[in-house]
Amino acid sequence: MPASEPPKANLPWVEKYRPKGLDELISHTDIIRTLDKFIKDDQLPHLLFYGPPGTGKTSTILACARKIYSSTQLNSMVLELNASDDRGIGIVRGVILNFASTRTIFKGGFKLIILDEADAMTSDAQNALRRIIEKYTENVRFCIICNYLSKIIPALQSRCTRFRFAPLSEEQIMPRLNYVIDQEKVTVTEDGKQALITLAKGDMRKVLNILQSASMAYDEVNENSVYLCTGQPLKSDIMHIVNWMMNEDFKTAYSQILELKTAKGLALEDILTDVHALVHRIDYPPDIRIHLLSKMADVEHRLSVGTSEKVQLSSLIAAFQAVADKMVE
Structure with missing residues (x-):
């Protein structure tokens, strides 16, 4: 999927291969088709993009901006604020209000304000933004981007057209992944690609970051190198861990x-996540599976509040050994 201009060699791959136009975006065809019609009809409303990280929210609005404005207009007609900027009421009453209230003398049309990571904005700032959105609609359009819709106040949600960006599927990620692999001339095995997609969980940004890290650390990007590079436990490690917990005595399993x-420098939380997925795949009786999931949820909760990993590892092993004893009976 070639870019519209040659990518710069020294950029991180995430930025180097960021789509430049709407036609280069790899997913959410319904959303892109709708936005394209809005732009062609000059009927762009205020927008609210929400969904998990790495699903194309920022890339989509930046591609829209390039379609609406010429390259010489982008700096003067588009204001982009992200997580590194102040999110209090001061930035709304200052920078945003000044940009929204001033018209350009020689250029027609509306300006565009992009508020990335808007779920980090304070409640006061969001309330102050309501009036600006209404008052300056003739002069400016807002695009609010967030990961969690629940953190945006209902009054702002009602003023925008909402689009949900779902996690990307393997079919959507794979063509772009293969394109980057070809461009960078990286040696990647099929199990390496599957490992990238499994670990990314629908996040294209994460796919490219892991690919770049693994390709720099190893001559070949395969399943082992991907898992080692990210510090995630291998599937074989998880199988060994579950086998030890179910079949060895407590002291042997623990050691x-x-x-x-x-x-391997593994975190118990990562082990727990993968064991949880494995428990769903093993054909345990329903009551056994429910018991294990309940116990693992308790362990995960205790880990999240800062308890000792060694103590929680003991608790995890005890839960599996209690199940093993029950199944023997």
């Missing part, structure tokens, strides 16, 4: 898992 954790 073997602790040795594996220390040798």
